[in-house]
Amino acid sequence: MRGADYVIKRTAFAVLTVFVALTINFALFRLAPGSAVSNLSRVPHATQELRQALKRQFGLDKSKGAQYVLYLKQLVHGNLGISFENQQPVSHNLWIALKNTLPMVLVGTLFAIVLGTLTGVIAAWRRGTLAESATVTTALSFYSMPTHWLGLMLVILFTGILPTGGMSNDFLINPSFWTHIRDVASHMVLPSLTLGLVLYGEYTLIVRSAMLETLGEDYILTARAKGLTPWTIIRKHALRNAMLPIVTLVALSLGYIVAGAILIETVFSWPGIGRAVYDAVLQRDYPMLQGAFLLLTVSVVFFNLLADLLYFKLDPRITS
Amino acid sequence: MSALLELVDLHVWFELDGGRELHAVRGVSLSIERGERLGLVGESGCGKTTTALSILGLLPPNASVSGRVLLDGVDVLAGGEETIRQRRWVDVAIVFQGAMNALNPVRTIGSQIVEALELHQLAKGAAARRRAAELLEQVGIPGDRAERFPHELSGGMRQRAAIAMALSCNPRVLIADEPTTALDVMVQAQILELLDALSRDFGLALILVTHDLPVVAQLCDRGAVMYAGEIVETAGVEALYHTPRHPYTRLLFAATPDLDGARSDIASIPGAPPRLDRPLQGCPFLPRCDSAFAPCATLRPELRVVGDAHAAACHLNGVPALTEA
Amino acid sequence: MSVVLNEPGLAVEGEPVRSRGGFVWRTVRRRPSATVGATLLLLVLLGAGLAPWVAPYPLHQQVGPVFGHPSWSHPLGLDDGGIDMVTLLMWGARISLVVGFAATLVSMLIGGSIGLLAGYFGGRTDVVLMRITDYFLVIPDVPLMIVVAAIWGPSLFHIVIVIGILLWTSTARVIRAQVKSVRERVYVKRARSLGAGHTRILVRHVVPQVAPLLIANTVLTIAVAIFDETALSFLGLGDPSRTSLGKIIENAFQRAAISSGAWWAIVPPGALVAVIILGCSLLGGALEDALNPRLRVAHLSARTFRLRPLVGRSAESI
Numbered sequence: 001m002r003g004a005d006y007v008i009k010r011t012a013f014a015v016l017t018v019f020v021a022l023t024i025n026f027a028l029f030r031l032a033p034g035s036a037v038s039n040l041s042r043v044p045h046a047t048q049e050l051r052q053a054l055k056r057q058f059g060l061d062k063s064k065g066a067q068y069v070l071y072l073k074q075l076v077h078g079n080l081g082i083s084f085e086n087q088q089p090v091s092h093n094l095w096i097a098l099k100n101t102l103p104m105v106l107v108g109t110l111f112a113i114v115l116g117t118l119t120g121v122i123a124a125w126r127r128g129t130l131a132e133s134a135t136v137t138t139a140l141s142f143y144s145m146p147t148h149w150l151g152l153m154l155v156i157l158f159t160g161i162l163p164t165g166g167m168s169n170d171f172l173i174n175p176s177f178w179t180h181i182r183d184v185a186s187h188m189v190l191p192s193l194t195l196g197l198v199l200y201g202e203y204t205l206i207v208r209s210a211m212l213e214t215l216g217e218d219y220i221l222t223a224r225a226k227g228l229t230p231w232t233i234i235r236k237h238a239l240r241n242a243m244l245p246i247v248t249l250v251a252l253s254l255g256y257i258v259a260g261a262i263l264i265e266t267v268f269s270w271p272g273i274g275r276a277v278y279d280a281v282l283q284r285d286y287p288m289l290q291g292a293f294l295l296l297t298v299s300v301v302f303f304n305l306l307a308d309l310l311y312f313k314l315d316p317r318i319t320s
Numbered sequence: 321m322s323a324l325l326e327l328v329d330l331h332v333w334f335e336l337d338g339g340r341e342l343h344a345v346r347g348v349s350l351s352i353e354r355g356e357r358l359g360l361v362g363e364s365g366c367g368k369t370t371t372a373l374s375i376l377g378l379l380p381p382n383a384s385v386s387g388r389v390l391l392d393g394v395d396v397l398a399g400g401e402e403t404i405r406q407r408r409w410v411d412v413a414i415v416f417q418g419a420m421n422a423l424n425p426v427r428t429i430g431s432q433i434v435e436a437l438e439l440h441q442l443a444k445g446a447a448a449r450r451r452a453a454e455l456l457e458q459v460g461i462p463g464d465r466a467e468r469f470p471h472e473l474s475g476g477m478r479q480r481a482a483i484a485m486a487l488s489c490n491p492r493v494l495i496a497d498e499p500t501t502a503l504d505v506m507v508q509a510q511i512l513e514l515l516d517a518l519s520r521d522f523g524l525a526l527i528l529v530t531h532d533l534p535v536v537a538q539l540c541d542r543g544a545v546m547y548a549g550e551i552v553e554t555a556g557v558e559a560l561y562h563t564p565r566h567p568y569t570r571l572l573f574a575a576t577p578d579l580d581g582a583r584s585d586i587a588s589i590p591g592a593p594p595r596l597d598r599p600l601q602g603c604p605f606l607p608r609c610d611s612a613f614a615p616c617a618t619l620r621p622e623l624r625v626v627g628d629a630h631a632a633a634c635h636l637n638g639v640p641a642l643t644e645a
Numbered sequence: 646m647s648v649v650l651n652e653p654g655l656a657v658e659g660e661p662v663r664s665r666g667g668f669v670w671r672t673v674r675r676r677p678s679a680t681v682g683a684t685l686l687l688l689v690l691l692g693a694g695l696a697p698w699v700a701p702y703p704l705h706q707q708v709g710p711v712f713g714h715p716s717w718s719h720p721l722g723l724d725d726g727g728i729d730m731v732t733l734l735m736w737g738a739r740i741s742l743v744v745g746f747a748a749t750l751v752s753m754l755i756g757g758s759i760g761l762l763a764g765y766f767g768g769r770t771d772v773v774l775m776r777i778t779d780y781f782l783v784i785p786d787v788p789l790m791i792v793v794a795a796i797w798g799p800s801l802f803h804i805v806i807v808i809g810i811l812l813w814t815s816t817a818r819v820i821r822a823q824v825k826s827v828r829e830r831v832y833v834k835r836a837r838s839l840g841a842g843h844t845r846i847l848v849r850h851v852v853p854q855v856a857p858l859l860i861a862n863t864v865l866t867i868a869v870a871i872f873d874e875t876a877l878s879f880l881g882l883g884d885p886s887r888t889s890l891g892k893i894i895e896n897a898f899q900r901a902a903i904s905s906g907a908w909w910a911i912v913p914p915g916a917l918v919a920v921i922i923l924g925c926s927l928l929g930g931a932l933e934d935a936l937n938p939r940l941r942v943a944h945l946s947a948r949t950f951r952l953r954p955l956v957g958r959s960a961e962s963i
Contacts (some may be wrong), residue, residue, distance in 0.1 A: 020780050030794065044780045064705055102678035130379065135455040144868070144877045149894060149915030156908050212943065220944040222482075225376055226436050227408035233945055236435075240426050262787055267898075277788055278880055281795045293792055296785045304783065316426055316469045329955065381948035386955055402947035 006312055014305040021297040026071050029290045043082050043287075054082060062192060079285035080294070084278070090291040092275065098295070099168060101272030104188050107263055108195030113250060116200045120207025121234065126203050135204065143201030147260060151194040151267035161249045165269040191268045195261065199253070206249045212241040217241070251307030256300065323351035323390075324410070324525055325493055330381065330387035332370050334349070342597045347387075349623075352493065357519060357526040359536030359557070361572070362546035365593055371546070372495050372529045376412055377404035391578050404613035410440055413486035422482055428457070430466025430480045437487045439517035442589040480514065480567040482493070487518065490550060492558040493525045494518075500535055502527060504645050512539055534574060537561065542629075545569050548604035550622060555630035563634035567609045603635070668857045672935045673928070679935075682927025689921055702729040704736050713908035722909035723899040733893055734917055740889035741918065744805055751809025752870070753816060753863055760820025761855070765828055765847060771821075778817050781846065786811040787876060791793060794882035801884040803918035808873045813861040816862050820855060827854045857936055864929035868922040875918050890914045 003193070042052065046285030057074055075079070080090035116139075123135040142150075155164045162167070168183050175183060216239055223233045269275070273292060280288035332345035333533045335573045345367045351357055360368045373379060375389055377397060389397040391411055396404050416422040424432060433452035437443045453463030456563040461473075468549045469536050470478055477497065485495055496515065499593065500508040516539055519526050528540055537557055544554040553566040564570040571589050591608035594600055603609070609616065624631040692699070702708050706728065713723035721730035763774040778895045793807045828851065836846050877883050878891030879898070888896075897910035 003494060007839040017783050021783065024784070026778075028796075036506045090841065124946075127943055128946070128948060135739055138814065139645060140926055141919070142925060144926060144933060145919045146872055146879075146891075146894075146915055146922075147910070148876065148879045149918065152894070152903065152911050152915070155903055156911070159903065196917060215945050217944070218422045219424040222416065223424070224945060225408055225414050226485075227410070227439060228435070229405070230945060230947075236427075237424050238945070243423070244426075260787060261644055262791070262839055263879065282881070284795075285386075289792060289795070292788075293788050294614055296788045297783065300783050300785050314426070317471050331951075331953070377950070379950040380942045380944065381946045381950065382942070382952040385950055388955070397952070402951060485801075494736035644860050 002064035002311060004193050004287065007309065008304060008315040010308045010312075014301050017304075018298055021301065022072070022075065022294065023068075025070055025290060025294045025297070028208055028293075029286060034167040043084050043087060045087065046184050050082065050087075063278045066138065067093075080291035083288045084285040085283050085288065093288060094273070094291050094295055097271065097273045097276040097292075100262055100270065101265070103276065104192050104264075104270060105195060107188065108192035109199060109257060111192065111196035111304050112203055113194070115281055116203025117207050117246075119200070119204045119237070121211055123204065124211035125230075125234065127212065136208065140199040141201070142197050143205070145198065146263075147198050148263040148267050150198060151191070154190050155267065158190060166191060167271055186270075187270075190269050191264050194264050195257065197298065198260075199217045199257070202253065207242070207246055210245045211238060213245075214238045221315065244311060247314060248307045251289035251303055251310055254303045254306075322355075323466075324354050325352040326350070326388075326393075327371070327375070328388040328390065330371065330372055330374055331385065332367070332390070333384045335382040335384075336597060338595050344549055344596055346596075347372065348549075348551055350544060350551070350554075351523050352527065354492070355519070355523045355525055356542065357528065357540045359540035360529045360546060361531065361533065361536055361543055363531055363593065366546045367596075368529045368546045369497055371554060372497055375493075375495060375527075376408055376414060376424040377401060378414075380531070390431070395507045409436060409467070409486075409491065410489045411491055412493040412495065413489065413491040414495040414497065415482045415499055417501055423478060423485075423555065425470055425516070428467055428469055429473070429485075432575070433481075433485045433488050436485055438487045442489060452484075456481065456487055458487070458590065459518075460510075469502040474507075475503055476510065479503065480509075480513055480572040484509075485513065485521070487524075490522075491524070493527065495527045495529065497529045498531070499528070500530070500532060508535075515539060517593060546570070547598055548600070550633065552605070552634070553632040554572045554623075555627070555632075559627070559630050563627075563630075565637055566605075566628045566634045567611050567636070568605050569632075571597075571610070604622070646913075667861060668935070672932055676795075676931045676935065678927045679931035680925045682929075683919055685924030686895070686928065689738060689924065690742070694737050696732075696735035696739055699737045700732040702732045704728065704732055706821060712902065712905050715909050716735035721913050724910050725896055725902065725907075730913060732912060733888065737888055737890040737893050737914060738917060738921075740801075740887045741871055741874055741891065741921070744801065744808070744874045744889060745867045745921075747805040748812065748870040748874070749860065749863055749866045750915055751805060752812035753859065754864055756810065756813030756816030757820055757859060759813070760817040761824055761851070762823025762845065763817070765843070765851060766823040767825070767828075769897070773816075775821070778814050781811070782814045786873070790873060790877055790881060791880060794877060799882050799884050801887055804874060804877060804882075804884060807876075808870050808896070812869060816866065819862055821851065821860060823855050823858050824851055827851050830854075830896065849861050857932070861929050861932035861936060864932065868925035868929070871918060871921055874961055875915075883915075890918050 043054070057070070057079060062070075069070070079090050080094070082088070083090050083093050086093070119135050119139060123132045123139075126132045126135075134290065163186055167187050168180065171180065171189075172183060200309050220233060220237060224239045228236075260274075261272060262277055264270065265272045265275035273295065276288060277292045277296075280292060327348055327350040330345055330348045331343070331419075331501075334342040334344055334576055336342055341618045348371050350358070350371075360372065362368045365483045370379075374397070376383060377400075379385065382603075385397060386480060387397070396407055400548070403490065423429065430449060430452045433455060434443075434448040436496070442448075450467070453466050456466055457463050461477055461480055461484070465473065465477075465481075470481070473481065481489070497514065500511055503511065512535060515526065515528075518524055521564040526539070528536060540557055542554065543557050544551050544564065548570050553560065553564065553569045555565075556562075560569055561573050564573060568589075589608055594604050594607070600620075601620050602615075602619060603612070606612050606616050614637070619635065621633040621635050623629050624633050625639060626637045657901075673683045688690040703862050707726060708718065708729055709723045709727050711723070711725055713719060713727060715722040719729050719731070722736070724730055724733055758773050759778065789811060790807050794803060797807070799801050836850060849937070874883070874889060875891035875894070878889055879895045881895065882891060883892050883893075883895070893913075893914040894911055897907070897914075902910040
């Protein structure tokens with residue numbers, strides 16, 4: 001297989017980075033001063049058995065070195081401790097939160113990618129005209145807006161027209177499947193739109209920049225000399241090549257979106273990962289905090305790896 | 321008999337920062353007959369590439385053009401980009417400098433040739449792929465390389481592939497812009513031989529744009545020497561070398577030690593070409609000329625016939641006593 | 646061609662970067678995006694800097710009802726404490742800008758030094774430093790800032806450090822690349838052969854060449870730093886004793902400004918942050934572009950070349 005060693009190298013690096021992230025996570029939470037942080041067994045209202053079980057699992061009375069080993073062991077089993085707040089396993093809480101975040105983030109990102117690519121191509125194509133300046137200025141303006149502020153603005157604009165809080169209407173009793181879907185969808189519009197608008201600006205600039213770079217390449221002149229129409233040249237020559245940096249940058253940004261969703265979920269009370277982090281901070285729910293942080297870090301590493309592999313797949317020039 | 325391709329008083333300007341303009345091509349007129357091989361020579365910045373690109377209308381957005389480009393007597397420049405686009409590649413094709421990224425790096429060579437064939441409706445699908453392989457064989461590349469990407473080929477092979485692609489729609493004129501620059505000597509010779517053979521076999525007219533004089537001597541019948549956006553002399557290759565009628569041509573060819581041997585560069589004439597963003601007064605070559613005299617500073621020399629199929633733009637030709645024999 | 650064409654109507658004659666301050670001023674004069682960006686920033690800096698003297702009302706004095714409506718005497722209304730919004734914005738901008746600059750300074754010092762050392766010494770130093778940078782790059786900044794601020798406690802100083810510690814990675818990379826290319830230049834090699842020490846070379850030769858890029862990067866980092874401060878304040882992790890622009894938004898949000906219909910408590914502070922970030926992005930982006938030697942003319946664009954009427958000069962053709 002072409003460049004098998006490239007894939008292996010990048011994956012190995014990703015695994016190593018995850019490992020380092022795990023260690024940093026451990027250091028941050030277990031070694032920080034204050035027994036509340038390092039003591040995972042201090043679950044409020046927990047039974048004595050639970051506390052003992054946690055102590056055993058995480059070796060909280062042993063040395064730091066032994067704790068680290070046990071920490072890794074527990075991670076492999078998916079055991080992240082028990083949430084202080086609701087006495088549920090952290091992994092369970094996180095899983096639910098993740099399931100809530102992903103659709104919202106995906107819709108917003110898709111919107112941003114589509115709109116950003118469209119406006120980016122237009123801006124590059126209409127270089128030096130008013131259309132370009134207008135497109136770029138709009139994109140920059142949205143890019144400059146603080147995420148949470150944009151969310152609040154949308155709330156102000158759409159109060160009464162669209163739901164502005166939560167993921168579903170608590171007053172719906174036993175809704176049918178489709179009613180429930182429509183309900184969630186209507187709640188998802190504003191948070192996804194916020195994410196989409198914040199991201200699209202950045203993507204416009206990325207796409208425009210990549211396209212301009214590509215449009216200055218010699219093979220574009222060759223394509224033009226062959227008699228191809230401008231639209232064909234853009235589709236089959238320019239975009240094909242511009243895709244490489246675009247895909248890389250977009251994949252990289254995906255890792256941070258989940259983190260940036262914190263602000264949006266706080267504004268819209270969306271019960272996702274970001275909100276979980278925020279609540280955990282407020283409630284000093286350290287096991288949740290630690291688990292969420294770990295999850296976010298791993299997701300960034302994952303998306304970076306994805307970006308690497310995608311680039312490798314798209315560019316035939318990379319052989320090893 | 322009307323010429324195959326004719327340039328009549330071509331001017332090209334480029335917009336510059338602050339509203340200034342660069343007058344890059346200043347009234348160039350040329351004509352090419354069927355099967356003729358013309359060398360367009362000059363140093364970097366003299367406007368030869370821009371002139372060549374203008375034939376196909378391949379100018380950037382900040383360019384403006386005036387003059388006529390007559391193909392079979394029809395002005396192809398008059399309709400602007402969209403009109404020219406329809407006539408590209410079928411009548412006139414171009415091959416760029418070998419060092420350039422002239423082939424799309426993420427598509428196979430074969431697919432790029434097929435694209436030209438299908439666009440101009442010469443073949444489709446499997447037939448097009450077969451034809452592409454044939455074309456590659458014609459230029460000395462094994463047909464199975466059609467599945468390869470440009471970076472998998474050597475510089476010389478890439479240049480041949482570009483030539484194959486240029487010939488795919490059976491053009492009558494092939495423009496080669498610095499086809500041998502950045503290739504090593506052995507490969508250069510092969511490419512020149514290839515162009516020679518193709519031109520003879522297919523009756524192809526060649527416009528060879530280069531700063532490399534031995535190449536012109538080897539391959540071309542006629543040469544046109546450009547300086548500061550103008551043609552300063554045009555004649556048969558032998559006449560250019562043995563009886564140049566412009567000091568620039570004379571100095572150029574004198575600077576080349578051996579016409580049939582090692583290549584040399586034109587940088588050996590001291591001084592630099594004039595700036596083209598200002599109006600020029602008198603002869604543009606004046607600062608570097610070794611034979612300048614009274615009229616040169618104020619009067620612009622016009623391209624005048626000075627012999628059999630020989631024209632030059634120099635005041636010396638108007639003074640019988642000073643003309644070199 | 647002796648002239649390199651990049652944008653329509655823009656030709657650069659390959660000028661080398663000479664003086665630093667001159668470079669910034671020239672870019673601001675030449676490129677409209679830089680002019681706009683610099684003007685925006687200047688206006689904000691003036692408003693914030695002159696706040697103690699120019700603010701219309703005292704900062705901590707209630708001058709009307711909670712969430713008072715905008716009126717002639719209070720063009721932007723009053724906040725949840727009855728304080729004039731315009732005054733609040735001017736003072737808030739001071740805090741936000743200070744945090745932004747300070748955090749950027751921290752980040753520049755770390756990132757610049759690492760980039761400098763990695764690029765200049767190369768070899769193992771480079772590999773080690775870049776590995777560290779890669780790991781830092783991977784950590785998602787907002788969550789880490791939240792965690793550290795939560796554990797460490799909110800104070801202006803902590804916020805500055807936390808933000809600075811996460812922003813340095815992109816600077817390090819950019820500076821490293823530039824230092825590497827500068828290192829290969831002739832005069833550096835000559836200085837080495839003349840026996841100049843590393844410090845001398847770094848200070849006299851490398852830093853001046855890298856400075857313009859550092860400036861561009863600094864301006865762009867300030868934008869991110871200010872955004873981060875706003876985000877942290879919004880999440881309740883900002884310094885409670887100082888009212889930055891982010892804090893103003895957070896206060897309004899917590900005190901249900903929206904349901905009270907008091908949009909003026911939310912929209913202006915965020916808009917001001919957006920203006921600052923926009924200004925920095927425009928200026929920093931223009932500076933970066935000016936340093937970028939990859940100037941090319943587009944071979945394809947909606948605009949095509951223009952035709953002019955035939956010029957009168959007759960020509961003979963052979």
